[in-house]
Amino acid sequence: MSTPAGHTSAIAASRVIGTAVYNTAGDNVGTIHDVMLDKLSNNIMFAVVSFGGFLGIGEKYHAIPWGSLDYEKSRGGYIVPYSKDQLEAAPAYSVEELTREDGRTARDASYDYYKVDPYWS
Amino acid sequence: MSTPAGHTSAIAASRVIGTAVYNTAGDNVGTIHDVMLDKLSNNIMFAVVSFGGFLGIGEKYHAIPWGSLDYEKSRGGYIVPYSKDQLEAAPAYSVEELTREDGRTARDASYDYYKVDPYWS
Numbered sequence: 001m002s003t004p005a006g007h008t009s010a011i012a013a014s015r016v017i018g019t020a021v022y023n024t025a026g027d028n029v030g031t032i033h034d035v036m037l038d039k040l041s042n043n044i045m046f047a048v049v050s051f052g053g054f055l056g057i058g059e060k061y062h063a064i065p066w067g068s069l070d071y072e073k074s075r076g077g078y079i080v081p082y083s084k085d086q087l088e089a090a091p092a093y094s095v096e097e098l099t100r101e102d103g104r105t106a107r108d109a110s111y112d113y114y115k116v117d118p119y120w121s
Numbered sequence: 122m123s124t125p126a127g128h129t130s131a132i133a134a135s136r137v138i139g140t141a142v143y144n145t146a147g148d149n150v151g152t153i154h155d156v157m158l159d160k161l162s163n164n165i166m167f168a169v170v171s172f173g174g175f176l177g178i179g180e181k182y183h184a185i186p187w188g189s190l191d192y193e194k195s196r197g198g199y200i201v202p203y204s205k206d207q208l209e210a211a212p213a214y215s216v217e218e219l220t221r222e223d224g225r226t227a228r229d230a231s232y233d234y235y236k237v238d239p240y241w242s
Binding site for chain 1: 134137138158160162169220
């Protein structure tokens with residue numbers, strides 16, 4: 001079974017990692033660097049999106065709510081419903097900061113910033 | 122915050138993949154090959170566990186409920202609360218079969234076989 005838009009629901013983490021991410025204007029804004037998983041709640045916490053990788057050491061990552069990623073087959077990448085300005089002003093973290101407080105610091109700030117309903121209560 | 126057992130809750134998918142899996146007797150039964158994610162429900166569907174890899178092409182994989190994996194720091198791997206016999210008799214799939222029916226064939230059979238409460242309704 002597929003979603004109404006023809007997407008499949010099941011996707012392996014290894015296939016998600018490395019996939020390009022585009023903003024609403026169609027600009028390639030980065031790549032899925034990783035997916036943060038919640039061991040306790042069975043939920044996907046957020047996608048870890050890197051912005052180009054040209055920064056190397058010290059690179060910052062965005063925590064993007066999993067549900068905000070919409071795969072577009074024609075582009076071979078995920079579209080996020082955010083503008084360039086929104087993304088540039090979004091909270092960003094080092095790898096260490098992403099897992100701080102069990103990932104909740106980054107997760108909570110991200111869901112708040114992007115105004116996505118939390119999956120946790 | 123940590124779980125009662127001192128585990129952390131947030132874990133990156135890239136760190137899960139490749140981790141060893143042990144059964145209740147302490148035998149190394151395989152490796153986490155991948156993690157199947159549910160795009161629609163925000164849930165982790167199951168861990169994809171390979172059994173050694175020596176089978177090469179045609180290798181079968183087990184779908185293990187995410188919540189059944191318990192990380193044991195001293196071993197550097199996940200313990201599953203199943204015996205060798207249970208695991209050997211468990212449903213196993215090729216990569217293609219794992220994603221059949223959006224992963225639900227493997228997922229449903231796995232949760233049923235291991236008697237784990239479904240996260241879906």
